């Protein structure tokens with residue numbers, strides 16, 4: 002059908018609005034970086050260099066966007082865990098599918114009957130959507146960990162004694178971990194459970210579900226060390242108790258020990274969690290011991306002389322997995338430095354083939370995501386590039402140059418705030434001249450869906466800016 006004059010006018014007005022907002026690129030939908038540890042002392046010192054403004058706006062916007070979705074609790078799921086207690090953390094292995102050929106007519110089986118009577122078979126890399134639709138403790142934890150991190154940083158940025166941001170952190174931590182009726186029991190016995198007949202139990206890969214614990218610990222330490230009155234000594238003591246019980250599980254449960262022995266990113270992320278939790282319980286020597294165990298152990302075989310990570314390159318999505326394990330190694334190094342600032346920096350530690358984290362990054366950036374048809378993961382390396390620039394230096398501007406090409410609005414990334422020093426390539430100044438730094442607050446929009454990673458827990462920045470622009474578009478249409 003041909004457009005009428007009226008609708009075509011509207012079309013051009015919409016187009017004009019679209020072009021206007023297209024020039025304001027420093028607006029991002031909330032995305033979930035694979036992992037990180039943000040030094041609370043750095044955040045509280047408030048010396049972020051001269052170009053932190055777009056990043057600060059992003060962080061505050063994400064804090065509010067995420068907070069609107071919470072609080073989160075494991076008791077929200079409709080399925081009942083094998084323990085009969087909804088406070089049991091539970092997730093389903095994402096690549097396993099029911100085969101009901103030996104269980105009668107599938108159409109006559111209820112969902113619950115399918116989960117417990119059909120055998121489940123692995124179809125590697127093919128994501129079973131019902132593994133997230135019915136039980137989404139993993140997605141909830143990911144949102145929680147980002148919400149705690151960004152609300153805690155936003156509280157620090159505000160210089161307020163107490164405000165919505167700090168109250169959000171307290172509410173979210175209390176609801177997920179501590180509340181008597183909604184608090185998660187401190188174990189992952191039923192994480193990434195493979196459904197089917199017989200005795201249900203979790204998989205060791207499910208330990209990865211809680212890798213974001215290092216973000217939560219960063220957030221709590223910001224409130225604790227910033228003497229936020231909302232983070233009371235009573236809450237602190239209860240979180241300390243919860244963490245100690247979960248540390249015991251991580252150090253003694255068969256599933257957890259099996260995960261610690263994984264030689265690839267699964268092992269690396271295991272150490273992220275355990276080391277961060279030792280910081281939370283005020284045992285920094287033990288935290289450093291954990292990161293040293295990683296760097297003396299599985300790290301030694303994770304990077305080859307040329308910087309390749311063979312255990313990640315062998316996977317179905319090599320671009321993603323190289324970036325993913327880099328995030329885990331960087332997080333272990335940062336926790337190690339925070340726990341023992343005077344000890345040698347793990348960023349200098351060499352693998353048995355003489356490589357460092359920087360070698361791995363330098364190798365990873367020689368690939369394009371599109372080379373292996375992983376366009377959805379195209380920006381996953383960027384926070385790692387920023388971290389390497391900040392930790393090793395960027396004297397010839399190689400890393401800033403990479404970021405400028407790959408993500409022209411990178412100073413508006415949340416990670417830009419804590420990966421300093423790092424050049425903004427002059428982009429922040431341009432952004433504020435075009436009105437972005439003082440312009441619209443970051444708007445809420447659909448969060449990029451969790452990608453089909455091993456735990457389904459990695460979010461990928463894809464089309465975040467485009468999603469925002471579409472948001473403006475539909476808002477504009479609605480206004481007319």
Ligand SMILES: *[C@@H]1O[C@H](CO)[C@@H](O)[C@H](O)[C@H]1NC(C)=O
Nearest residue numbers: 070071072073074077079141
């Ligand atoms: C609770 O579960 C429902 C689905 O049953 C979901 O739509 C909602 O987002 C969940 N709430 C939170 C805070 O996770």
Ligand SMILES: *[C@@H]1O[C@H](CO)[C@@H](O)[C@H](O)[C@H]1NC(C)=O
Nearest residue numbers: 102104105106107108109110
């Ligand atoms: C399964 O049951 C449905 C009705 O419940 C029926 O239409 C269908 O033919 C049955 N299929 C088999 C293979 O028996």
Ligand SMILES: *[C@@H]1O[C@H](CO)[C@@H](O)[C@H](O)[C@H]1NC(C)=O
Nearest residue numbers: 046047048157158159160161
């Ligand atoms: C918070 O205090 C720091 C100095 O400690 C200052 O640079 C910053 O502008 C202040 N922020 C706000 C929002 O007042």
Ligand SMILES: *[C@@H]1O[C@H](CO)[C@@H](O)[C@H](O)[C@H]1NC(C)=O
Nearest residue numbers: 286287288290291293294295
């Ligand atoms: C350090 O870690 C090792 C395991 O790698 C453990 O056996 C040892 O007890 C730990 N030491 C301290 C002081 O925590």
